[in-house]
Amino acid sequence: MIDLFSAFAVDAAQEQEGTLTELPGCGDTKWRIAREGNKNYSKLLQKLVKQNRAVLDSKGPAAEAKSDEILIEVMSKTILIGWEGEISYKGKMYKHSIDAAKMLLAHKDFRVAVIDMSTNMETFKVVKDEEDTKN
Numbered sequence: 001m002i003d004l005f006s007a008f009a010v011d012a013a014q015e016q017e018g019t020l021t022e023l024p025g026c027g028d029t030k031w032r033i034a035r036e037g038n039k040n041y042s043k044l045l046q047k048l049v050k051q052n053r054a055v056l057d058s059k060g061p062a063a064e065a066k067s068d069e070i071l072i073e074v075m076s077k078t079i080l081i082g083w084e085g086e087i088s089y090k091g092k093m094y095k096h097s098i099d100a101a102k103m104l105l106a107h108k109d110f111r112v113a114v115i116d117m118s119t120n121m122e123t124f125k126v127v128k129d130e131e132d133t134k135n
Helices: 004-008 012-017 039-051 053-057 060-078 098-105 108-119 130-134
Strands: 019-021 031-033 080-083 087-089 092-094
Touching: 031 108, 039 053, 039 060, 053 060, 060 080, 060 098, 060 108, 080 098, 087 098, 098 108
Parallel strands: none
Antiparallel strands: 019 031, 031 080, 087 092
């Protein structure tokens, strides 16, 4: 028998404010990740899409570039909420800031890792799976 609370209950505050977690390939740095689709995410995404509708509807390279720009902006303000300590990027140390988050999220594969974590229910579950608690 399954306990649906244990299987599916998520922490609404962590979905909005983020939870500290590790990202694959990012060493032992702890990243504060909020859930994709949280209230702030949805609101900002809708606003920016509406403001840039003409460019986005134009298709082609300009639309793709604007789409990436919007996604990076939204993620830097509503999903990649922070990280513990400083990180190094091209030999320079960075503390969390929106500009630093945008710089990191400009890398497609890093952005994908953040999105994967932000869409994974396990990241925000109230009752962690047994395997997670062993690690």
